[in-house]
Amino acid sequence: MSHLKPTGSLPSFSRRTLIRGALAAGLASTGAGSLVACGGGGGSSSGGGTVGGEVTLGVYQGDEVPRKAMQAMIDGYAHGSNVKINFVDHETFKNNINNYLQGNPDDVFTWFAGYRARFFAQNGLVSDLSDIWKNFDGMPESMKNASSTTDGKQILVPSTYYPWGVFYRPSVWQARGYTEPNSKAEWLTLCEKMKADGIIPLAFANKGGWESMGTFDMMNLRVNGYDFHVSLMAGQEAWDGEKVKNVFKTWSEFTPFEQPDANGRTWQEGAQALINEQAGMMTLGMFIGQQFETTQYADDLDFFIFPEFDPAIGADVVEAPIDGFMMAAKPKNEAGAKDLLTYLASPEAVNITLQFDPSVIGANSNADQTAYSALQKKAVQIIGEAKNISQFLDRDTRPDFASTVVGPALQSFIQNPADIDKILANVEQQKKSIFG
Structure with missing residues (x-):
């Protein structure tokens, strides 16, 4: 049986997850x-x-x-x-x-x-x-x-x-002489350059509570590797241990370059900062392109995956929900x-x-890939070359743990980075209760 209409022209798809209780x-x-x-x-x-x-x-x-x-x-x-x-x-x-x-x-x-x-x-x-x-x-x-x-x-x-990555406008980068970083050190140097140029290096939004999970995932994958990340998501690792604390120590190197007050900003608003040349980069899923489609910058979008942080870990894992x-x-x-x-x-x-x-x-x-944009073709190539593919934190772990524990913890870290030890101790305590 055909599932297509026999006649007529061929005349969306989006985001994430949380499980809460409103009727x-x-x-x-x-x-x-x-x-x-x-x-x-x-x-x-x-x-x-x-x-x-x-x-x-x-x-x-x-x-x-x-x-x-x-x-x-x-x-x-x-x-x-x-x-x-x-x-x-x-x-x-x-x-x-x-x-x-x-x-x-x-x-x-x-x-x-x-x-x-x-x-x-x-x-x-x-x-x-x-x-x-x-x-x-x-x-x-x-x-x-x-x-x-x-x-x-x-x-x-x-x-x-769709992959998660660090998105930017190529025309802006070309005009200002920016290039994609190949290491953490190069990325931090790029952030310094953007800040000196009067641009917010990293657009950042976390009003939904899930957006920062992508940054955490990629930081953890680059600092501790894929196997540890999967084990952590399964509740088999300590959230208050040194490995997870090192993730936030690394993240803290980038927080001075992030758009402030992220917990009050939607991802769409963060994307607008990129479109308006107020920010130079944004870590998000490729759905960010939806915000570009109705603008004159529809084709002015590219991305790179998180570069290598540790040669022993590499950069061969891509997040692709x-x-x-x-x-x-x-x-x-x-x-x-x-x-x-x-x-x-x-x-x-x-x-x-x-x-x-x-x-x-x-x-x-x-599916027909002949009409894929340069962005889509790049995504297919990067995902094809990846050794491992992760889904996303709120898809790779228990939903009650992601939405009620990790999401609020990341919001707390964004608001008060100095409280991270206390925050992680609380996450570990709740993890034990949820996972048993």
Whole structure:
């Protein structure tokens, strides 16, 4: 069965995670969108429903670019007119995902690969998709692994991924004679030069509580290496030990060059500082490109990964989170939901997304890369050369630990760097309680 419309033109995708407790039903008054499903929930999970029947889709594509991309992708689906999309503000969606899944969820919903997907599977909140995965073509083994439970069941359909890096405007760098650093020492020297030139070296935002996790991840990966990072995320290392303290000592070398008051700034506002030439660099995911798309600087964006800090550790790990779709544990229309998910896994669906959102890369290896921007091609090359790929702190560890412990701890460090020993002692105490 074809999942594309037989006729008609080929007319988004975004961010992160946290799990907290506000009631989904009370979100409508916030103006950010409601996490109450358009329909669905409570139905049979034993193959009920029809392919041509109504399917509800809950998505966190709240921003303009990814929202248009999502709508266009559904418009390209053979049964797109039967898909009822529930657009929700990104932060609202992820902050209330627990209540959403335990209440009356949509048949299909957007989410993230890795620990966060497995967490919902372990708690019986999502469905096994192994049967449709058997028919997927073009999905690399790495994507399958990231979309599977520890016992080998596929629970997520990956759509796109994107690297984290240090982004900058090439035209600004060329005019001022800046070049990409190859070591920590060179990076600090570059920061000094920018500061002397009257530019904030590092745009910085952390209002959501997750943004600084990317900086921590890369600092830890460069200071202590991939194996330690994975072990730390699994709760097997001491947060108040010397290795983690060394991460923050290294980070403290860069804090004088970071944009102040980060805890009160959104990532979009931080990106604007880069666009307006107020800042020279920003550590963020490639979704930063969404802020450039509607400006005259749409093609004036490049990035480098964190350079080598220690020759013994190297710089062969890249952070590249994967975004995709999951199916609720009891979808109202299981047959229709699985047909939609099969379409969403196809290169045809991803190609539509890529037309609208050049800040991501297609998870399906058969997706058309001929139209990739220079930024996308560079990302594919860098990720292809990486020895290891991490997801993101709030996807690589327990959600309750990431959102309620590490996020606030990083905000505290940003506000009071001198309190780091006390902050880490508190993190370690809570880690022991959460991980057992």
